Amino acid sequence: MSSIASSAAAGPPPGMKVRLSSNESPYGPSPAAIRAANEAVAEGHLYPDDQSVELRQAIADEAGRPIEEVSVGNGSAALLMDALAYLARPDEDGTVGEVLAFERSFVVHRLGARNAGARYVEAPDGGPATVERNGYARDPEALLANVTDATRVVVIDNPGNPTNQHLSGAELTTLLAELPDRVTVLLDEAYHDYASGDPSYATYGELDVDHPRVLVTRTFSKAHALAGLRIGALTGPADLVAAIDGWRARFNVTAPSQAAAIASIGDRDHLDTGVARTLEGRARMTEHLRELGVPLTAGLGNFVTIELGTASQPVVDAYAQHGIGVRPLQPYGMLEQIRVSVGTPAEVDAFLAASDEVLAEVPSRS
Template structure:
C-alpha cells in the first residue's frame, strides 16, 4: 500500500469559494451588465492617490519588491504609533491568518474559532492538520465565553473576527477585554479586524488599544476592504516583535508586490477617501437594512460593509433567481436560509432591492 499523498484533513478540505465573478456569470448564463455584491469590496473603488502611486511603479515590474516592505511597515507603524518591528505585511490579511497557524501550531496542537465565521480559519487548521473546535455563534454573534471555555491545554491559536464575516455582527469591548485577560497566556489570540473601519457602534473595541492586556495578541487589518485594494492583495498584522519575528521566518519572501506596497502607502495617507467610503457605507447599510426589513427579511445587525439577510426560506433558489437578473450575492451552505449582500453603490443597492422584491413576490 502506498502512503497517503496528503494529510487526512486535507482530504476533507473544501476549497475556498469566493463570490461568483461577473465574467463567469456571463459565460455560464449569458447574463451581461451584472452587478456583484458578493465579495465585500469597496464600491467606490481605490483611492485616486493609490492609483497614482501604483501607476508610478508599473515600470519596475522586472524587479523584486522590497521583501521587508520597509516603507509600508513604516507608514503603518506611524499610523498606529508603534514600532516597525511590530508589523508584518501579508499578501492580503488572508496570508497572515494562515501564517499564524503555520508558525505557531502543529498537529499536536489545537485551534479555536467561531462557526459561522471567516472560513479561512478552518482552511488554515485543516491544511496544517491542526485539530480545531468551531464554537457555534449565539444570535449570529461570537460567543466569547464559550470560545474561552473551548480552549484546551494544547490550544495555540484562537481567532475572533470583529466584525464577523459572514454575519456582520460584533463583540463589544468588555467581552473582548475579558477574553484577552482570561485565555491562558500560551494562546495566540488573533483579532481579525478586516472591516473595523466600517464599525460605528459605541462599544466597538479597537484591539490596537488593548495590546497591553496580553502578550500573545495579533491584530490583523487589510487594504482589501475600505481601502479598496482587494485586487492588489495587501494586509498586515500587528503584534509583539517576538511573534512577528517568528512569522517572518516562515512567510514567503517578497510576499507583497512593488505596486501593492506603493499603493497601500498612498491609500493610508488618503483619509478623505476613507471618510467618503465610510459615510457612504453607513448610509447605504442602513438603507439596505431598512428596505430588506420592509420586504419581510431579517437582517443581522451589521458593523461591516455587508449585511446578512435571512429570507426565511431556502436561499439557494433566490440566489439563482437573482443571478438570472444579473445580481450576484453570496449564499452560504451553513446558513441555508440566508444571503450575504455587500453594500454597493446607491444604484447597485436599488437594483438589488428591486430584483429581490420581484423574486420574493
C-alpha cells in the same frame, strides 16, 4: 458542516452587472494610490522590497507601534494562513494542538487550521436572525468554555464575516483577561473601518489590556478598496511577528501594491468618504429589507446577512436573473442564508428593486 471546495470558498459569480458578492468597496482606490501603483509598474522589471520597509513604517506610524511589530503580506487571508501554519503546527513529538474560533467564523480560519494539521474547534453562537433581532450573537464565555490544554490559538474575526457579529470592547477585554498567557489570540479586524459608528465596538489598539500573545490582522482589500492588489498587515509582539514573517513566501507583496497602500494610508479623506457612503447604503438596505419582513443581521461590516428559510441557491439564481451577484454561504454550513455586500447607491437601488420580487415568497418573511 459542509466541506470546503475551492470554487465555493472564494470569487464572485461571473457575468454579473451588479457585483455584491465579495464585500468589495464599490468606490475604488484613492486616486493617489492609483497614481503610485502606475508609477511603480514602470520598474516592474525589478523585484520589490522583500521587507516592504516603507509600507511597514507607514502602517507602524499610523498604529503608533515600532516597525518591528508590523509585517505585511499578500492580503490578510495569507497572513492568517501563515500565522496559523506557524502557531498551530504539531509539536516535534507529533502532539496536535487546537485552533478555537466561533461557529461560522471566516472560512480562512478553518482552512489555516487544517493546513497546519491542527484540530479546529468551534464555540457555538446564538443562531440565525429573526424578524425581531440580529442573529449569531457571540458570547466570550462560550469561547472560554472550550479552552483546553491543547488550545494553541483563539482566532476571532471582529467584526465577523459572514455572521456580521462582533465582540464589544468590554467583552474582548474580559476574554483577554481570562485566556491563559500561553494561548495566542489572533484578531482578524478586516472590517474595523466600518465599525466606527457603534460605541460598543473597539479595536484591540483601543483597549487597555495586557496579554502577551495578541496578534491583529488587517487588510487593504475592504475600506482601502485595494482588493485586487492583495495587501494585508499583521501587528503584534515583535518576536511573534518576526517568526510568522519567516513563514511567508519571499517577494510576496508587489511593488505596485506597496506603493498603492502607502499612498492610500496618506489619503484618509478618500477612505472616510467611502466608509460613510457604505454605511448610508447599509442603512438603506437594512431598512428596506426589514420593511419587507425579511430577517437579517445588519452588523458592523459592509454587508448584510439575510435569512431565507429555504435553500439559498435558487434565490442566488433568481438574483442572477436580474444581473445581481450575491453570495451563498454553504462553505459555512449556512444553507438558507445569503450575504449581500453594500454597493453604490445605484447598485443598492437595483438590489432592493430585485428583492421586492425575489424575496416576495421566501418562507422567512413575517
